[in-house]
Amino acid sequence: MxxxxxxxxxxxxxxxxxxxxxxxxxxxxxxxxxxxxxxxxxxxxxxxxxxxxxxxxxxxxxxxxxxxxxxxxxxxxxxxxxxxxxxxxxxxxxxxxxxxxxxxxxxxxxxxxxxxxxxxxxxxxxxxxxxxxxxxxxxxxxxxxxxxxxxxxxxxxxxxxxxxxCYFGNLRQDLTDYVLRDLGLQTYERYSLEQRHLLFQSRAQIERHLQYYRCAEQLDTVIGADADTLVDFHAGLPAKDRADKTLSRRLDRLTLTLARQLERLDALDQADMLYRACERPPARERRARLAAKQGRPAAALAFCRDILAAPRSEEELTFAGAFGYRIARRHGDDWPQPPAYQVPTKTVVLAAGPASVEWAAAEYLAAEGRCFYVENTLFNGVLGLFIWDIVFAPVAGAFFNPFQTAPGDFYEPDFHIARAELLQARFEQLSGPAFTDTVKRNFRHKRGIANPLVAWQYLSEELIDLALTRIPAAHWEKIFRRQLAELRNNRAGLPDLVLFPPDSGYELVEVKGPGDRLQKNQLRWMCFFAEHNIAHRVLAVEWGDCA
Structure with a gap:
């Protein structure tokens, strides 16, 4: 550069x-x-x-x-x-x-x-x-x-x-962002910054955010204190304002940190009190665990049923099914056993070398077709290119200044809810040429501009052309909808490799080295692929002498 x-x-x-x-x-x-x-x-x-x-x-x-x-x-x-x-x-x-x-x-x-x-x-x-x-x-x-x-x-x-x-919407950023732009190290999309869409709409709102940051600055000092001090500290936080989702998210994150520390101090009643004030996962999960620890199985099962009735995340949903089953079985209550899925797995022995296990696996699979090491970048990237203008759409409270790589609500459920009509209209284009045209046009004209879904260094024209040609529109839509429903968790956990056989189709391959196994979010993706008939497998690599 x-x-x-x-x-x-x-x-x-x-x-x-x-x-x-x-x-x-x-x-x-x-x-x-x-x-x-x-x-x-x-x-x-x-x-x-x-x-x-x-x-x-x-x-x-x-x-x-x-x-x-x-x-x-x-x-x-x-x-x-x-x-x-x-x-x-x-x-x-x-x-x-x-x-x-x-x-x-x-x-x-x-x-x-x-x-x-x-x-x-x-x-x-x-x-x-x-x-x-x-x-x-x-x-x-x-x-x-x-x-x-x-x-x-x-x-x-x-x-x-x-x-x-007021400018950054937080006190983590500073004038360094300008320098990154001026040096050409970061390029930002241009988006609307009209007053009616900005984060702060009242002085009282500004004061609540300032109070939050004054408290947050003291956290490192307070976190090592006793339970009463932590509870008093929490009482000094600003009150939640339902209209200010940004502050509510910040308060919930801080509350979760305090509650977990109270658990470590064995102040379980105080921890439960803080979790009760928090809407963010894993608050209900922690309350269920606390109830079980305190010998209240009926309360623990009630929390699990509440989660199953209205889950706030897939991780929370998976927890409620498995934890509820364990508690119910232990106490003789009726509870459906969570389904178990055996992921298709093939074990291969490869020669150890300087390359990572993923690259070694990609080289091995090259005999079966064109293989790309993509991890989370392919589906995230194509989604980001397809809904580029929607990511940067003028939504109230989403953009505070010209130096944002993502809207403020990007990793929250509010993101897809606030843009539901725009997303639905865009998804209707998936089965036609507009999908391919939009992705390729943005790949050419937006290259280098920061987008929270697009990792430019991992995307090539060849990869995108093959993916758009081989992956059915129905699969794109299913995967996109799952990602958007919970971007914080579902933008990760996708398989390492995508394999395109010589003639048609595609397959997603997760690579595991010796002693490694599927993480929870990866297993949830594998279950999703099985449910929607998306070809997938795990390639378990063992190192050996292949001379």
Whole structure:
């Protein structure tokens, strides 16, 4: 890939793009302080803006002047003075010595000890012990350090956090996404970003998301605490809003993490209480397991029946059938035995070599026809090419900014539900030439653009041509519908290889090396293939001397 030279002030352009986007689309939802932050930043000259963005992208709030060097800024001192006048920066603020000391190197702190005649006492200490020893004399250390160098303290971080949240829809992403685009490392599809389709529609909604992230930041500290602390932590989370599915998903994931930790602490009643508040699998599964563990088989079976009546995932459905059978059998209750499926399996002995077991199997099967190592990429890829415009359709709350590789609800059941009419109309094209035309057109014209289903490096024109020719429309539809019903789980677990015999047809082959066996999601796919008469098998490879 050809190297891309970014302009010296690329980061300022990206920052302006972000804050201008939010100010334009979310003006009515911003607080007075956030509007002041934006107006203040816009009021200063470009050099001051560059310095502010440079400091904002660094760790912490305090910075020493002598440690700053930016060739694209004419005068850091002048820029700092302008920022100070706009309220975006404090110069030599009054702060506690404990906050200042970490800004200085150990050598600089030892130089202070020389001046104080205490080097012999302190020079054998490690960094942490040295800081503690100096802070014992906090007043004199503070006076000395505050005068050792000009210190800048940046303001407005809290306001910018809101801008980032409104722009990205989360606080995991940052301005790095711009750089990836500018360097040509990631190309994004263009999609609608109209106000009515954006994630946030009220200030209260923004506040709930901010509260969620404040809590999430504390999780690593809290997770090791006792049960009561975990329950109190959960009580401090924002309330769910049925209209805000994005926040509900995030709260459910965090709740599941807390509940599982409560289980590990043997706080089973508290864990059950948290699972009860969670709609996301495997909450009901965990409640069934907890009931069985607590000696309540009737309750465990009731949970399994609830799941069977209205499953939220295939994994949950499989669990309920198998677990319910085990509990019922143990306690003399009537329960149908889950069907067992023996997957067609062939064992072959191949010569060990540098290639992976999948590539070795593909080479072995080449004697039976054209064989491709595709794993999950073929059916995912063709689906992504076929419904490309639907993936990026303007659906409320799906897209927050120009740097998304997928809509926000892509891995949720909401994805296919919110686009049901579009998908049904598209599936009606599967039996005609429009299917092939759409896939091939998007393969040519969208190549390189990020799509959550399309792994470009694994797709070739030959593979797509053969697949579209050999795989019946009915099979594509069955597989597509299963994938879309539960993309988080069903985009994975597909067989490693696709084999096209010389004359017609196709076969899907899962490869297993010595000691390896089918995972649960792979077995569910194999059962699905058997149900719909899709040719499949497992090729079990053993290594040997084939000379």
């Amino acid at each position: 050809k190297a891309v030279d970014l302009p010296p002030d690329y980061y300022l352009s990206n920052f302006l793009s972000l804050v201008n986007f939010v100010a334009d689309r979310y003006t009515s939802l911003l607080s007075p302080g956030e509007k002041t932050f934006y107006d203040s930043f816009q009021s200063v000259d470009p050099d001051a803006q560059k310095l502010y963005v440079r400091l904002l992208s660094r760790k912490g709030q305090l910075f020493r002047r002598s440690k700053l060097s930016y060739s694209e800024i004419d005068s850091i001192e002048t820029a700092a003075q302008i920022l100070a006048g706009a309220g975006l920066l404090d110069i030599d603020p009054v702060v506690e010595p404990a906050v200042l000391v970490p800004l200085f190197s150990k050598a600089e702190l030892l130089a202070l000890c020389v001046e104080r005649g205490e080097l012999k006492t302190f020079r054998t200490l490690g960094r942490g012990a040295l800081e503690k020893a100096l802070l014992v004399q906090a007043e004199s250390v503070g006076l000395r350090l505050s005068g050792a160098d000009t210190v800048y303290r940046i303001n407005g971080e809290e306001a910018f956090t809101t801008f980032k949240l």
